[in-house]
Structure formats: structure tokens, C-alpha cells
Amino acid sequence: MATVETKLGLNGTLVMGQFDRAIMCGTLCIETPADIKQQLSQLHKEKQEILKNLALYYFTFVDVMEFKDHVSELLNTIDANQVFFDITVNFDLTKNYLDLVVTYTTLMIMVSRIEERKAIVGLYNYAHEMLHGASDREYPRLGQMIVDYENPLKKMMEEFVPHSKMPCEYLSLDTMEKWIVCNYNKRIADIRECRETALSHAGPLHRERRKFLRSALKELATVLADQPGLLGPKALFVFMALSFARDEIIWLLRHADNIPRTRNSDDFIDKHVAELIYYMEELRAHVRKYGPVMQRYYVQYLSGFDAVVLNELVQNLSVCPEDESIIMSSFVNTMTSLSVKQVEDGEVFDFRGMRLDWFRLQAYTSVSKASLNLSDHKELGKMMNTIIFHTKMVDSLVEMLVETSDLSIFCFYSRAFEKMFHQCLELPSQSRYSIAFPLVCTHFMSCTHELCPEERHHIGDRSLSLCNMFLDEMAKQARNLITDICTEQCTLSDQLLPKHCAKTISQAVNKKSKKQTGKKGEPEREKPGVESMRKNRLLVTNLDKLHTALSELCFSINYVPNLVVWEHTFTPREYLTSHLEIRFTKSIVGMTMYNQATQEIAKPSELLTSVKAYMTVLQSIENYVQIDITRVFNNVLLQQTQHLDSHGEPTITSLYTNWYLETLLRQVSNGHIAYFPAMKAFVNLPTESELTFNAEEYSDISEMRALSELLGPYGMKFLSESLMWHISSQVAELKKLVVENVDVLTQMRTSFDKPDQMAALFKRLTSVDSVLKRMTIIGVILSFRSLAQEALKDNISPEEEYKIACLLMVFVAVSLPTLASNVMSQYSPAIEGHCNNIHCLAKAINQIAAALFTIHKGSIEDRLKEFLAVSRTPIVICFKSR
Secondary structure (H helix, E strand, O other): OHHHHHHHOOHHHHHHHHHHHHHHHOOOOOOOOHHHHHHOHHHHHOHHHHHHHHHHHHHHHHHHHHHHHHHHHHHHHHHHOOOOOOOOOOHHHHHHHHHHHHHHHHHHHHHHOOOOHHHHHHHHHHHHHHHHOOOOOOHHHHHHHHHHOOOHHHHHHHHOOOOOOOOOOOOOHHHHHHHHHHHOOOOHHHHHHHHHHHHHHHHHHHHHHHHHHHHHHHHHHHHHHHOHHHHOOOHHHHHHHHHHHHHHHHHHHHHHOOOOOOOOHHHHOOOOHHHHHHHHHHHHHHHHHOHHHHHHHHHHHHHHHHHHHHHHHHHOOOOOOHHHHHHHHHHHHHHHOOOHHHHHOOOOOOOHHHHHHHHHHHHHHOOOOOOOOHHHOHHHHHHHHHHHHHHHHHHOHHHHHHHHHOOHHHHHOHHHHHHHHHHHHHOHHHHHHOOHHHHHHOOHHHHOOOOOOHHHHHHHHHHHHHHHHHHHHHHHHHHHHHHHHHHHHHHHHHOOOHHHHHHHHHHHHHHHHHHHHOOOOOOOOOOOOHHHOOOOOOOOOHHHHHHHHHHHHHHHHOOOOOEEEOOEEEOHHHHHHHHHHHHHHHHHHHHOOOEOOOOEOOOHHHHHHHHHHHHHHHHHHHHOOOOOHHHHHHHHHHHHOOOEOOOOOEOHHHHHHHHHHHHHHHHHHOOOEEEEOOOOEEEEOOOOOOOOOOOHHHHOHHHHHHHHHHHHHHHHHHHHHHHHHHHHHHHHHHHHHHHHOHHHHHHHHHOOOOHHHHHHHHHHOOOHHHHHHHHHHHHHHHHHHHHHHHHHHHHOOHHHHHHHHHHHHHHHHHHHHHHHHOHHHOEEOOOOEEOOOHHHHHHHHHHHHHHHHHHOOOOHHHHHHHHHHHHHHHHHHHHHHO
């Protein structure tokens, strides 16, 4: 439509003016004078495109008109038959009648608010006339409808008469308010008075009502969780509670962006609304989980009580025509045939036919001339309404949940929905209820309709995006709290490092000497652990607050294992796991404190202490959420043993490898550091320019063991390969020097027993110092590599490796019987072996066993005997089973 309007420009306005004049004159087609024809020449060229683009909109108006005609006809029929309405007697008939009036009113008001309605209808009809030579046949009536409903409320006030106020139970307050507004549309003064009262008192009233409902729903959910059998007799209260809570949430939602002026805005902002939604979801979950319990109760109720009472009421009717008698008897027979065994057998119940029959019967018996007039037998109507509710408790629990607690309206208020969510996360006491927001996203698809399929994908995409955003934000919030806790714990662990004990020892010594001399010493330094000493329970530290907030949020993340939104499954715990992996990876690299400009880096032992403290905190997360932290450790720490992680970022392996090669070993080459064999470490040499680090603190036995524990075998392998690459580079340079002196060296090789000749040849050699320096560098690198290899061996337990080798043979032994079920295991004479090459297993078993147990100095013969003993039992069992 926008495309056509852009092309036509002013012409749309002209046609709309013609449309008004044509309607007022009562003509069936638009009259076009010569001057207007010239202006509309452009429309003639675009007539095909106009029809194509406006057809959907035009025929939508036609559908509205036809709906209006049918409603008018139905209302006239109802008036002619003087139908009796009482929601306590003919509930379905009255409710559907009032819903029809509300739908009709809403639709006509919505049509009147479409500003381009005249232009759309006029342009379409003009294009239709140019193409087909005549106006569209629906055009005159459609035009008249649009003119009549310029002021829809005034027009409809002429069409409807008010109805009396009627009581209800679990019906939505929102629905009943629409009925009241439609029925009292002529009482303007009363409505204005109600408006002023609402502006003055509605805010505080609804605030207190939400406060009460939070408490009431919490108590109800707690009782039903403990005694689910009460869901049967208390089902009506459950659905009433859900309906009341939904009405309050919808009221708050609609007023969130339309707060009345000069009123207390706090009454229209509720940071505890998540708690109310959460308890609604709790009750919904109880109904879904214990549906069979409710079915058992109401099946017995229908067959044991309702059927008996209804039969007595029917028998006591003074007048009961044959048709009505047959229908009522069928109701009794249907209920009498029910049994608990049907529920136990999982039989699917369907009372839709019975409810439809009762709906028809209400229509038959509510007219003034009916033989059996329902207005004279109200007890029968009330009893049947109760029975219909009981049938819904058996076969329509899901539909009842949608009717009473559906919050799909949030789909159309996404901004307010997101605002409520962020307010919930900002308040630590409410964060435990934040899972309510993703759960509400599962409601969105219930607002779709089969007559409007194009909305389905739009609403589905919105539900997915909002659910994903909510879960992601919850995981981020939990991740940030965990990170803050880890930072606090790393700080506490840092206080226990050996480097901090020197000052404490010094203070103790000085304190003793000052005491002897009588002088006052320095104030005593606080010792690690003092933060755990509490004077009273009211003292709350920052760490306490973080743990409390984390436990609240993790409760929400752990509330459901997964939730389904538009045929997509979301797992809240996986969001947290993913964020923890990313943050743990960044934290490990960050804790190295590597500064490329100054070439500073944390000592391996200090980094290891921080990593262990971080991991201890992460392990404690399993107390809050059912996630596999071991998987997080494996994914992150294994990546840190490689040169780059999965995101292409540098790891601690690459950082430490570069630092040891480019900083420590380079300073050895520059003469600032020397290798100390006795200490098995590199030490600083006294030079004019002092280094910014102490080499011994990075290369002694404890530091190298810490490095090997951090990098693991794969990381140490990368370090070793990098060292060997540098050695190979030095060897390549040495070969170049040899090539430069090849002739002299060849002669010296054969003249080693001729001192004079050797002295003369030596003077002809070039780059002698470079050869020795490069060989020294190689020796230094090899010495460092030896330290690294020894540290790695110290961290690997020989007993553990031997145990793994033994268990490997056990694993192979117990797996052998599975080959019997493989069709490829058959022997093939053509190749003198098996098609899946299992004839090669014997060689693998013998040689692997020999290699492993030779390395670990175990008895090869004893281990192979064990292998045969272990494999015998599974093979015998497999043979017997076949």
C-alpha cells in the first residue's frame, strides 16, 4: 500500500474526496469531470498495480462488513425470540453473547481508526471500474458502512440496549469490564464518575491487590506442592487465583506507559511483579504435573455425584419435551459410564460433544416460547454449568490454563516486558523469580490464530529472541557474580603466598627486639583469615552479599532443565556453562598479567595458586546449579595447553613460551643471567643494568613444576618444540659458518697432529666467537629444556600411569565380545582374514602390552594372563546368550 501511495501522490486525496461526494449523493459510481480525468490519467496506467496491492486491504473491509451483517442478523434474531440471559443459569450462551458484542464493538472501533480507509476503498473501486467497466458490487454497501461508522460509539449506542450486571467466578476481570462498558454505554455520567474514582484510587488499590495475591499464590503453591491431592477439590480456587493474578498483571502492563498525570507513579511500577508471575507458573506447573490426579477426582465426581443429582433434577421436571429429554439422558449416561480405570489406562477423554449439546440446549430453552424454559428451572442450569466445569477438569486442563493464565499479551508489549525483566535482575531478592520471564515466552504462540497464519512466524521469532535474551542476561548476571567472588577468593589466596610471610616474620623479630629494648614497634599486620572472624551474625561482608545474590539467581537458572518455545528447546544451564567457559578462559589469560611493553608476567606458582582458587569457586557452583563444572575445566584447560584457543586468542602456553624464549633466555645470551647447575635454576648476574625480574623466581624447581602443571603435557610439548626450533635455527647458522670455512676446516681435520700448521690454519678461520656463542646458546636452551622435562616428570605419577596401562588392557578385554554382533567380523577366505581387520588385533594387543609394561617395568606375562582371564567371562556370557 505504501508503494502505491508514493507513486500516486496527491491523487489518493482526490479520489477520497470523490468517494465522499459519491456517498453523499447516493451514486453507485464515482463521477469524474474533465478536469479530474486529466489528473487521474496516471491512475489509469497504474490500475493493475493498484488492484494487486490494495486487494488484500479492500477485501478485509468486505469481510468486516459481512461479519457486521451476520452479527446484526443474529442480534435481531435474539431480540425477536426474546432470549433470556443469566450468566448463573445459561453461562455459555450469555458469555458468548457478551463476547460477540465486545468483539463487534472492538472491530468497528478499530476500523474507524484506520486513517486511509476511504482512500483504500476509493482507489480500489476506481481501478476496478477502469479495468472492468463497472464498480465492485460490494462497493456501495462498504462505502455506506464506513461513512456510518465515522463515529462508531455513537452509531453502536443506537444498536444496543443495556443489560443488567451479572456475577461470575473464574472469568477474567478484564473480560467482564468490557461487558460492563458495552452495557453501560449510555450512562455517560456514571462512567465519568467511575473514571474519576479510578484515577484517584485504582493505583493504590491494585498495588495492594498484587501484594495480597503474591502472598496468597505463594501459600497456595506451597500447599499444593506438599499435598497435590488437594488440586481436585481446590481446582476452582486455583483457576480463580490464576485469573485474578493475570488481571492484575495486565492492568499493570497497560498502565506502565500510560501513567495518569498528577498521580503517584510508584503505584504503577512494581518491581515485584516477577514474583507474582513466578507463582502463577508454579500453579500452572502443578496443574500440568498432577493432571491425572485431577482427572481421577473429577471422573469420580461426575459419575458418583453429578450424574445422580442431574438425573434427579430431570426426573422432577414438570415438563420435558422428548428432544430435551433425550439430550439430558445422554448427559447422565455419559457421566455414569465413567470410571477411574479409564484414567489409569491413560484413556483420552473428550467431552466437547457433551458441552456443545448443552450449549445448543441453552439456546433452545432460553427463548420465550420454549416448552422447557430454563428461566423457570435455574437449578438445572446451575447444575449443568457445574458439570461442564467438571468435564473441563478432565479433558481440557491445558485450555483452562490458557483461558485463565495466558500472558501472551506481553508479546505486544516487548519494551515494557524487557523493562520488568531488568528491574527484576536489579533487585537481588527478586532475581530468583527471573525465570518467569523466559517461561512467559512459552505463552506467546497461544495468541496466534489459524485465520491469520502470517502472524505465526513473526510472533514465533519474537518469542525466541526474547527468551534467548532473557536467558543470556541471566547467565551474564550469574557469570559476573561468580567473577566477583573469584576475584575476592584470589585476593585471599594471594595473602597466603610465601612472599607475604617475610614481612610477618620480620615484624615478629622486630617486635621481640623492641620488647627487649623497650621501644615501640610497628603496628601488627593483620594475618590471613581474620576476615572470617565475626563479632555477630549481623555483620555482612561483600562476599556474603555476592554469595546470597548468586544463590538467588542460580535458583532461577536451575528451576527448569529446559523449556520449549515454538518447537525450540532452551536449556538455561547451558547458557551459564557457555558464559563460564568464556569468562574462565579470559580470566586465566588475564591472571598471567602479561605486559608486552615491559615483558612482565606473573610467576607460574602465583598463577597456579590463583587458578586453583578460581577453580575452587567454580566447583562450588555445582551446589547451586546442576551443571558439569568438570566439563568446563576440561574444555578451558585443554585449550590453554595449545598455542591458540578456539577463538584464535593466545593462551598461557603461548604467553609463557614466548616469555621464556624471548625474555629469560635472551637475557642469558646477553650475559645478564647464568645457569646454576647445582641449584638447577637460572640466576641473575651482577651487571650495570639490573633486570626487572629475578630469573631464579621463574626457573627454579618449584616454578618449573608449577609451569608444567599449568601447561600440562601438551603445553610442555609445545614449549619443547619451540625450544628445539630455536636450536635448529642456531644449527642452521652454524652450518652457514662451516660453509664459509669449509676449506680451512677440511685441512685442519687432517692436520690435527701438526701444531704449526694448525696454528696457521686457525688464523684463517672467521667467526670463531660466533660459533662458540651459538653453541653456548644451544647448551643454555638444552639446559632449560632439561629443567622443563624433569618438572613434567615430577608431576606425572608412575603408579598412576601403570594403573592406566593395566586398565587399558582390561578395557580391550571386556570389549572383545561386541565384535560377535558385527556382521563385518565374518572370516573371508578370499583375503584370509576378516573384513573389518580384527585379525590385526592380536598383533596390537601383544606389542602394545610389551611396550607399555616394559616402560613401567611391569611383568608382561602376568598382565597378558590377566587379559585372558578378564576376557574369558564376557566371551562365555556372549556365547551363552547367542
